[in-house]
Amino acid sequence: MNNIKQEREGWREKAKEVAKNVVAPRAAEIDETGEFAWDLAEAYSKHGFLSLLIPKEYGGMDTDITSFCLVAEEIAKICASSALLVIVQAVGTMPVVLGGTNELKEMVLPRLAKEKGLICFCLTEPESGSDAASVQTKAALKGDHYVINGRKCFITNGGVADFYTVFATTQPGKKIEGITGFVLEKGTPGLSIGKTEEKMGIRGSNTTEVILEGVKVPVAQRIGDEGAGWWQMMRTLNRSRPAIGAQAVGLAQGALDYLVQFVRKNGAKAKEDKFGVQWMLADMAVEIEAARALVYKAATMMDEKAKGTPVQVLSAMAKYFASDVAMKVTTNAVQILQWEGLTHHHPVERMMRDAKVIQIFEGTNQIQRMVVAHTLLKGK
Numbered sequence: 001m002n003n004i005k006q007e008r009e010g011w012r013e014k015a016k017e018v019a020k021n022v023v024a025p026r027a028a029e030i031d032e033t034g035e036f037a038w039d040l041a042e043a044y045s046k047h048g049f050l051s052l053l054i055p056k057e058y059g060g061m062d063t064d065i066t067s068f069c070l071v072a073e074e075i076a077k078i079c080a081s082s083a084l085l086v087i088v089q090a091v092g093t094m095p096v097v098l099g100g101t102n103e104l105k106e107m108v109l110p111r112l113a114k115e116k117g118l119i120c121f122c123l124t125e126p127e128s129g130s131d132a133a134s135v136q137t138k139a140a141l142k143g144d145h146y147v148i149n150g151r152k153c154f155i156t157n158g159g160v161a162d163f164y165t166v167f168a169t170t171q172p173g174k175k176i177e178g179i180t181g182f183v184l185e186k187g188t189p190g191l192s193i194g195k196t197e198e199k200m201g202i203r204g205s206n207t208t209e210v211i212l213e214g215v216k217v218p219v220a221q222r223i224g225d226e227g228a229g230w231w232q233m234m235r236t237l238n239r240s241r242p243a244i245g246a247q248a249v250g251l252a253q254g255a256l257d258y259l260v261q262f263v264r265k266n267g268a269k270a271k272e273d274k275f276g277v278q279w280m281l282a283d284m285a286v287e288i289e290a291a292r293a294l295v296y297k298a299a300t301m302m303d304e305k306a307k308g309t310p311v312q313v314l315s316a317m318a319k320y321f322a323s324d325v326a327m328k329v330t331t332n333a334v335q336i337l338q339w340e341g342l343t344h345h346h347p348v349e350r351m352m353r354d355a356k357v358i359q360i361f362e363g364t365n366q367i368q369r370m371v372v373a374h375t376l377l378k379g380k
């Protein structure tokens with residue numbers, strides 16, 4: 001095995017072990033209580049899962065996108081909420097890694113990599129979800145600082161983060177060209193947390209409003225140039241959507257693994273087969289493999305900067321295909337277990353609720369289809 005393969009395998013094995021020993025005993029409870037799992041954050045930090053995409057010079061693990069996906073997949077086999085913690089940390093970090101000055105990187109990245117800091121990504125607003133270019137949050141330059149006003153919603157880790165990567169407009173009316181990214185620190189006057197969402201799925205992940213009222217942010221905490229925010233966001237999402245796809249693949253695989261064990265144990269009753277269970281299991285396995293192939297193709301394209309299908313298209317395909325597969329697999333898993341499948345007695349009902357959420361966040365699956373169709377119709 002060459003080095004890179006060995007390194008990736010190492011990440012997969014480490015994630016598998018943490019998922020089995022640390023996440024599995026907590027998965028049902030996290031879903032039940034909807035509380036943020038500080039113990040898991042601590043364990044992930046210790047194993048480097050919260051600094052996967054941070055360069056070595058800032059204390060990070062500097063892995064590639066494939067390894068990032070492998071970690072997300074292995075954890076999501078057990079608990080999709082817990083896998084999201086790994087992904088969102090990378091999503092919040094990427095704009096800084098891709099576009100921040102050295103000074104900003106020095107301020108933020110070592111705290112994430114070495115001091116267990118958490119970061120979140122604040123883009124969505126009540127009036128700007130899918131249409132991300134319409135952000136209403138404003139950042140006005142006043143001498144050596146900006147004053148930011150606005151309201152973000154559905155922010156993962158909003159209530160637990162130490163840093164907030166916030167996208168605002170510095171040129172109202174300019175849409176894409178006006179979007180600029182900033183990093184805000186917890187405790188900055190004017191930054192507060194609004195309501196915490198009670199979600200049907202991914203319940204172990206903290207999702208809140210983030211309110212910005214006259215927040216003074218030094219110019220040094222701007223990410224790159226004014227107007228560079230849109231491209232930082234897009235480059236970030238191209239890297240994270242394969243990981244969301246990997247989360248969906250892991251979730252679906254976890255449901256299938258559970259079902260296979262169940263049918264093996266209860267197969268003697270043969271009751272399941274009258275519903276064509278074996279064919280359903282086979283279809284699930286095939287669809288999961290297809291989704292996995294797409295996810296790792298997108299990751300490989302990103303890692304190898306390969307030419308061919310544009311990477312945003314493969315990332316979009318991976319996210320929506322894999323989460324649609326996860327939805328189908330988990331729904332059928334509940335169906336196969338019949339009324340029992342609807343109860344907390346089996347993890348598949350949690351997995352089904354989690355799959356629904358994955359179809360929505362990080363750009364809905366309808367929007368991902370639009371990305372693919374738009375590129376097809378545009379031609380080369």
Ligand SMILES: Cc1cc2nc3c(=O)[nH]c(=O)nc-3n(C[C@H](O)[C@H](O)[C@H](O)COP(=O)(O)OP(=O)(O)OC[C@H]3O[C@@H](n4cnc5c(N)ncnc54)[C@H](O)[C@@H]3O)c2cc1C
Nearest residue numbers: 121122123124129130131154155156361362363364366367
């Ligand atoms: C659990 C969770 C965590 C999240 N975490 C974060 C986070 O950390 N940071 C962040 O910034 N955001 C986050 N989000 C927000 C998420 O990215 C948005 O919910 C998503 O982008 C959709 O935006 P919206 O909810 O405003 O829906 P809308 O944009 O209002 O869309 C509503 C519906 O219309 C469809 N639709 C919209 N426009 C079109 C169109 N042009 N053509 C066809 N259909 C269309 C959509 O697909 C959707 O079904 C999170 C969401 C959830 C559920």
